[in-house]
Amino acid sequence: MHAVLKFFQEVKTEFGHISWPKKDALIQLTFVVISISVLISLILGGFDLLFTSSLNLLTQPTNQPQQIIVDPAVTIAPPASDTSTTTK
Numbered sequence: 001m002h003a004v005l006k007f008f009q010e011v012k013t014e015f016g017h018i019s020w021p022k023k024d025a026l027i028q029l030t031f032v033v034i035s036i037s038v039l040i041s042l043i044l045g046g047f048d049l050l051f052t053s054s055l056n057l058l059t060q061p062t063n064q065p066q067q068i069i070v071d072p073a074v075t076i077a078p079p080a081s082d083t084s085t086t087t088k
Contacts, residue, residue, distance in 0.1 A: 021029065
C-alpha cells in the first residue's frame with residue numbers, strides 16, 4: 001500500500017513540472033490537427049473512389065452479345081391459364 005501512495009505522490013510532483021500550453025496555442029494546435037485530419041480523410045477518400053471506380057471498370061461485363069444455345073429437344077409450354085383466381 002505504501003508503494004501505491006508513493007507512486008501517486010511522485011505523479012503529483014511530475015504534473016507540477018509539466019509546461020502546459022497557453023489557451024491561444026492550444027486553440028491553434030487543435031485547428032492544425034483538425035485541418036490535417038480533414039485533408040488526409042479527403043485524400044484517402046479520393047483514392048478509395050479512384051480505386052473503386054477502376055475496379056468497377058475492370059469487372060464490368062463486355063457489351064458483346066452472348067450466344068444462347070437452345071436444345072431443340074426441349075420444348076417450353078405456354079403458361080396455363082388459372083381460372084380459380086378470376087372474380088365474377
